[in-house]
Amino acid sequence: MVIREQKKEIIRKAAIEIISQLGFHGATTDKIAQQAKVAVGTIYNYFKNKEDILDYIFEVEYKKRLDFYKKIYDQDIHTVDKLYEILKMHFSEVSKQPSLIKIILYERKLYNNNNKEDKTGIHKFRGLTGFFKDIVKQGIDNGQLKECNSDIIATALFGAVEAIMEEYLIELDSGIHSNILDDAALQIKDFLLEGLRS
Amino acid sequence: MVIREQKKEIIRKAAIEIISQLGFHGATTDKIAQQAKVAVGTIYNYFKNKEDILDYIFEVEYKKRLDFYKKIYDQDIHTVDKLYEILKMHFSEVSKQPSLIKIILYERKLYNNNNKEDKTGIHKFRGLTGFFKDIVKQGIDNGQLKECNSDIIATALFGAVEAIMEEYLIELDSGIHSNILDDAALQIKDFLLEGLRS
């Protein structure tokens, strides 16, 4: 017997597949239901509405990343290595679950304007950048990073990671065998350490 | 005819306002027409369809940036300064035209999957990263930047710039007086030069 959480998981995965292909707006509840091999009505036994599915997708990923960030934050390694671990995690995720990451990159934008109380997953997800900043601040505080505006630097790093993931996904979609991820973490780590000047 | 281009311009500006407020999907042709003080039908005298308006918005911005990039590319200044000029241009644009930049940041994502031939504006816009890469490559070639993977570095830089602009827009929308742009170009320039290590 399929228990409740398993069915919700089936729908979540079906939604990821459909939304990543068609975008949130192009993904109809009918198509998601079809992909999940479930009746449309069933979706509504597990989710309040279509947005709630998207929100749940973000919620799940948010939790994964939050755990990872917290663990990294507390580790006793150099800050640059902490950032390096985070980069590797992100780049690993995008190659393991490109559909999912596509959603996170593309659909999250739609909700920056949106302050509805009930979309906690999506809004929490944005909060992840805050943890990123914390790690940068920690590095400045303990002298491992030089003085800088942690807001700007953390934001820039986060954007750099997202852009590389996006580039990977675009190349993937174009049928190009992309190897941008292979060196990305190391290149950025080196960049962090030395800058670009020859 | 001058008149014709003026009306198209009125519609383009109205569309920017509405789309930036409501997103492309939330922006109805009725609302755009209302904002432009024009009948819906009139829009279709100037644009093939709704997407064509968005495409045109990107087209116009693409051309502006292309010109700027080309001019910079040919200037006889240090590569880091070239990148610095580009950063300043981008940060200046977002504070001058936040509505427009919001569209560029948020709506472009939606079309990464989309290979329709007719959306030249949006697809060309993505091509801008190519010019960015060219400048990085130029820097490596002339020895002003050290050896690195120009694809990764250019992509990362572009992402960094976008993330900072996004952060600025989010703070703006939240009613926060953001000053993230003030230091951003300098911070990143410094980062480019030296890295983060203390």
Added chain:
Amino acid sequence: MVIREQKKEIIRKAAIEIISQLGFHGATTDKIAQQAKVAVGTIYNYFKNKEDILDYIFEVEYKKRLDFYKKIYDQDIHTVDKLYEILKMHFSEVSKQPSLIKIILYERKLYNNNNKEDKTGIHKFRGLTGFFKDIVKQGIDNGQLKECNSDIIATALFGAVEAIMEEYLIELDSGIHSNILDDAALQIKDFLLEGLRS
């Protein structure tokens, strides 16, 4: 079996509560089940379908009134007093069971068009006006009432009673302390006896 009838009664009462609050169309089987502290499926062990519940509600009330009318019909009192007793009964019911009467007043209308054979309760209920007519006819026949069109007069009286009950319910819902029922039976009795002319 006693148990069976008790459960059916629980569902009937729950349905009365929900339908009176939300109307028949607004009342979902889920809500009725919840109110009855029973699973949806259970309802269908006692009722063929949702309409059948409404029908049963009418059936039960029909029987009560039928018994009362028959008893009154056979009593050896003046016809005007018979009508007076009926008025008092109706006005007493609406103050004792406003939820129930609300359903009878509001939902019965919806089924006047509807000739489905299986809704005996609702259709029988309408038949009550026939008994009302019988009492008027009886009064004419035995000379206690003057010659008149019993159809018209009985229908008019029935309508008058319903309108007063409706007015009471509306005032009740508006939070107004209504006392329209206090005098209603007497006023109408007097009206029956004397008319309105001064």
Added chain:
Amino acid sequence: MVIREQKKEIIRKAAIEIISQLGFHGATTDKIAQQAKVAVGTIYNYFKNKEDILDYIFEVEYKKRLDFYKKIYDQDIHTVDKLYEILKMHFSEVSKQPSLIKIILYERKLYNNNNKEDKTGIHKFRGLTGFFKDIVKQGIDNGQLKECNSDIIATALFGAVEAIMEEYLIELDSGIHSNILDDAALQIKDFLLEGLRS
């Protein structure tokens, strides 16, 4: 060319036909559109939503009756004759426009609970009983009617009229040639004058 008000009128009449046959809930916007020989979307160019159509139907009828009541109120005839004129008007309407009156009788009930601000037509309609009361009060004040509770009497009379109209409509639907309306106004007038006692 069909002007705006004519098209709205076409939709209103189509809606009356469909709603009177199927009830408000059974009347789909598709069916109304079909009856009006118009696209569904067109309905929404003239009405905010489905309820708004019903509301407009009530609004139109409300205005007609309001005018009539006001005119009657100011006439210099005996109060019983005023009431008689009103009865005749109502009975005349039901035989001229049975579909319309069916809606007024059956669907109005659904909104007694409902206090949404925007359904002015339906709520105003209920206010008509107030004018009815005014005429009764006027009669009491000028000594043409005896002392009585005008609320109760007006409500009762209104209910009587509605019940007779309903009876007429039911007989009509059953294919019975009803003549209940022929005598109804006179019978009630006589009732008003003399009561029922022989």
Added chain:
DNA sequence: GATGAATGAGTGTTCATTCAT
């Protein structure tokens, strides 16, 4: 070229009913 009423395919959501456990 300008207008804006008309169009109707398309979609999120609801909910009575079923049936395997």
Added chain:
DNA sequence: GATGAATGAACACTCATTCAT
């Protein structure tokens, strides 16, 4: 008999696009 998850037909409403004026 009791349960409640699954079902999917049905429906109100939207909105890009067209076209007669």
